[in-house]
Amino acid sequence: MDMKRRDFLKIAAGSGILLAAGEPAFAREAKKLPPNALGILYDATVCVGCKVCQVACKQQNEMPNEHTAPEAIWDDPIDLSGKTLNIIKAYKEGTGENKDADKDGYSFIKRHCMHCIDPSCVSACPVSALKKDPDNGIVTYDKKACIGCRYCQVACPYNIPKFEFDKPFPQIRKCQLCNHRFKENKFSACCEFCPTGASIFGKVTDLMEEAKKRLLLKAGDYYHYPVAHVKSREMSYRPVAKYLNHVYGEKEGGGTQYLLLAGMPFGKLGLPELSERSDASLSEGLQHTLYKGMIAPGVVLAGLLFAAYRSTRSHKDDE
Amino acid sequence: MSESKPIGGKIITKPFIVCAVLVAIAGILIIKRFIFGIGAVSHLSDGYPWGIWITYDVVVGTAIACGGYSMALLVYVFNKGEYHPLVRPALMASMFGYTMAGLSIMVDIGRYWQAYNLILPWYSNINSIMLEVAFCVSLYISVLWMEFSPTFAEWLQAKGLKKMLDRVMFIFIAVGVLLPTMHQSSLGTLMVISGKKLSPLWQTGFLPLLFLISAVSMGYAIVIFESLLSSVGFKRAPETPILGKLAGMIPTLLGGYLIIRFGDLILRGKLGLIFSFDFKSLMFIVENVLYVVPLVILMNASNRKNAQKLFIAAGSLLLAGSVYRFNAYIIGFDPGQGWQYFPSFSELMITFGVISLEILAYLIFVKKLPVLPDVKHA
Numbered sequence: 182m183d184m185k186r187r188d189f190l191k192i193a194a195g196s197g198i199l200l201a202a203g204e205p206a207f208a209r210e211a212k213k214l215p216p217n218a219l220g221i222l223y224d225a226t227v228c229v230g231c232k233v234c235q236v237a238c239k240q241q242n243e244m245p246n247e248h249t250a251p252e253a254i255w256d257d258p259i260d261l262s263g264k265t266l267n268i269i270k271a272y273k274e275g276t277g278e279n280k281d282a283d284k285d286g287y288s289f290i291k292r293h294c295m296h297c298i299d300p301s302c303v304s305a306c307p308v309s310a311l312k313k314d315p316d317n318g319i320v321t322y323d324k325k326a327c328i329g330c331r332y333c334q335v336a337c338p339y340n341i342p343k344f345e346f347d348k349p350f351p352q353i354r355k356c357q358l359c360n361h362r363f364k365e366n367k368f369s370a371c372c373e374f375c376p377t378g379a380s381i382f383g384k385v386t387d388l389m390e391e392a393k394k395r396l397l398l399k400a401g402d403y404y405h406y407p408v409a410h411v412k413s414r415e416m417s418y419r420p421v422a423k424y425l426n427h428v429y430g431e432k433e434g435g436g437t438q439y440l441l442l443a444g445m446p447f448g449k450l451g452l453p454e455l456s457e458r459s460d461a462s463l464s465e466g467l468q469h470t471l472y473k474g475m476i477a478p479g480v481v482l483a484g485l486l487f488a489a490y491r492s493t494r495s496h497k498d499d500e
Numbered sequence: 501m502s503e504s505k506p507i508g509g510k511i512i513t514k515p516f517i518v519c520a521v522l523v524a525i526a527g528i529l530i531i532k533r534f535i536f537g538i539g540a541v542s543h544l545s546d547g548y549p550w551g552i553w554i555t556y557d558v559v560v561g562t563a564i565a566c567g568g569y570s571m572a573l574l575v576y577v578f579n580k581g582e583y584h585p586l587v588r589p590a591l592m593a594s595m596f597g598y599t600m601a602g603l604s605i606m607v608d609i610g611r612y613w614q615a616y617n618l619i620l621p622w623y624s625n626i627n628s629i630m631l632e633v634a635f636c637v638s639l640y641i642s643v644l645w646m647e648f649s650p651t652f653a654e655w656l657q658a659k660g661l662k663k664m665l666d667r668v669m670f671i672f673i674a675v676g677v678l679l680p681t682m683h684q685s686s687l688g689t690l691m692v693i694s695g696k697k698l699s700p701l702w703q704t705g706f707l708p709l710l711f712l713i714s715a716v717s718m719g720y721a722i723v724i725f726e727s728l729l730s731s732v733g734f735k736r737a738p739e740t741p742i743l744g745k746l747a748g749m750i751p752t753l754l755g756g757y758l759i760i761r762f763g764d765l766i767l768r769g770k771l772g773l774i775f776s777f778d779f780k781s782l783m784f785i786v787e788n789v790l791y792v793v794p795l796v797i798l799m800n801a802s803n804r805k806n807a808q809k810l811f812i813a814a815g816s817l818l819l820a821g822s823v824y825r826f827n828a829y830i831i832g833f834d835p836g837q838g839w840q841y842f843p844s845f846s847e848l849m850i851t852f853g854v855i856s857l858e859i860l861a862y863l864i865f866v867k868k869l870p871v872l873p874d875v876k877h878a
Binding site for chain 1 (some may be wrong): 534535536537538539540542544545546547549550575576577579581608609610611612614615617618620623624625627628629630631632634666669670671673674675677678681682685686689690691692693694695696697705708833835836837839
């Protein structure tokens, strides 16, 4: 009993040190943007809600139509699902008269995988079915590895990975940035087919530069918005809306490769407020602090082997 | 060793039949799940991918099955030989609890036919808490069967085999203490990555320590609870003195647990959330009142000599640990976007079937195998 109490206090004191400096004391280092990170910049103020990106995504990824209305005529998903990897949603407030205005306004928002710089799903997946490409940073899914434990769904702060609950042989579904089209020199369908330049594809560094540039524009001025690709020569010349001074994805959860601009607070558009530190860095940091590369369990095991050997012997002596 | 004996008696009794029917219903529903998918029998969703199967069958179930672990810790690591008669029944309950958890996982995971990927090194993700949990739990299931194997050897009267097993048993005992220490704490760490989706009342870096302490204390509670229950059920004299002594450990564990639990909330400045009196705060209060009850009862030495009070304390502690786990996995978990979860009828029936199968196996084993301590009938 004494020994027990002493050990217990030791463990408690040990964890207390972890906490003393505030939680992130045990967090591992933050991850950096991969060298050739690819991503998407979505500008809600440029989006007209035509949903061409949604249709193109379904076609290029061979995803089935989804029917939520009683008459199964159109593809009409209400959210991302095992059948829908990309969706345009609309948010309306008050009278909803003014596009992108915080008050009495409305805004579109495009949702799909954020391709996080430090993805929770990748950290969580026990069998590396979800991986982050070390070069372009795309978070990919491999159904040959997946065991269907759905820990990625628990982990993802954006609720992106979707599971086919209605199938006997299900898999996880999520946007993979149309990486299957890269070899044909094509890129994400949602960007390629976007007529207004609301979604543009490119290197994350270029996209970030473009986003920052837009935030410096004056509302009402005219600007050449590149269409489909950040380096595209095709431009749409149009008036600038009033931006909220925030690039969503620059810092959220350690940063993402999908960046968003809007006129409205992102919280209203369904994007979570996240701290700059990724949850993966906390979880992995905690685990590796406790285990110290499996040395700690090894040492404990040696002690346990000794104790168990000693006590099984002494119990035998009793008999 | 003559300290354990089969208690004998008829196998097919009323409780046996009730359990068998529940197992059969669950069996049919499980077949339905494998034909039509998980959605056909459950309310699991993209918002709540884990429901009662993971939370009860695995997270709570293995904690309740910590009796074997807690007793091994006491008897073999802290060398308290006097508790030896309690080890074997505890081990058996652990073996069933963990085996059922393993079976439930196979029902719950979507791509079960690829479950072996977990042990293929080229697929392993060493950063995944799930990998560690899956690895430790599956290994521990086999360790538990090995730890229990001398009972089979005794039953078969295979003296040579028994001797051989006894000689190497210390290895299994040591591994059998290490593995639960690892995965019971990791079951807490598992939720750290869910970040803000888990209410700050439960989301903390102390999850692993809190899960570990509560699992160990639940281990002692189940040994007391199960021993008293079987003495009533099988009309045997209760083992109150030794159970009371065992119960003496619990206040220290619970005191430490509650200091860490509330100290952490104070340090993080989240104590105020307790008084918001929404559903989450009420469940937090229920959870912690259930922890305080056994602490108060068992701090008093005279209560520890009273079978009834021991039973209440142990029962309350088991509930406390269970509610804590439900809170940390379902009730405190909110994925946002309006997602809600309550288990479906079929989902619940599958869980009831799993519990019934455990009870069935328990009834058969104690009657046929030398498991329970040899005491006089009351």
